[in-house]
Amino acid sequence: HPLTDVYRKTAEIGYWLAMPHRGRGIATAAVGAVVPLAFARFAIHRLQAGVFSNNPASMRVLEKNGFIREAVHQEAVVKNGVVLDEVLYVRFKKGETGDQTGTTRLP
Template sequence: MRWTRQLTEDVVLRPVTLDDAAALATAYADSWLHLAPWEPERPASWFTAEGQRREVEAHQRATGEGAGLWLVLVEQTTVVGRVSLTGIVRRAFQSANLGYWTAATHTGRGLMTRAVDAAAAIARDELGLHRLQAGTLLHNVASQRVLRRCGFTEIGVAERYLRIGGRWQDHRLFQRILHD
């Protein structure tokens, strides 16, 4: 499958499909206590297979339009994370925003570092992008470590950048230039 990468012996990074909807709903529900501090508030439907099916359909439309790419980390049939390239802008900019999360059961293994590196390679080599940008909450040191390991550099702080946990919060912004 296009854009698929083997991250470890057991975990594959690949494009999200409609067949992943139930597994995504389970992954979000099972890891919500871990993810909630870093995520926007979500409606109850977010944690259902039908809610995730609607999300995946929207992601697939956006991918088809060249506006983004959504990938899942899968261990056998279990979704253990997600990486997204969103807001792809072409022409002179050739840039996208990077987002990601790991299931609570799979943190601290270097898995997301591998996934972010793989997504950056896809962005550069297959999507022809020049730059990726990512933002983290100021206190999300683990995510900042992933970005730095993957060659991202800090470019500043954006005040009240995203509405996370029900309130506008400052974010530390990073970028990675993919082409010299």
């Protein structure tokens, strides 16, 4: 039931780009195009993305698009036999923040 889904106002974005196309601003432009569309088309106020800790280029893509680093999930993923942290980035709908009336945040 939609009203019992506590994450119904949160969506996740993900992307992958083949090696020959990296470093040319393609991912930055794609994320920049998708973010406003996601907020306009869907009833969400939070968009998040998880990035492996060994991928600073992907972190820059998100930061250039207004995402902020929110959390680090320690030893959350295993890629090619290597245990990595996952860094969680978040962006809120323009004019909204995570500190809205009625929300509870830990200190």
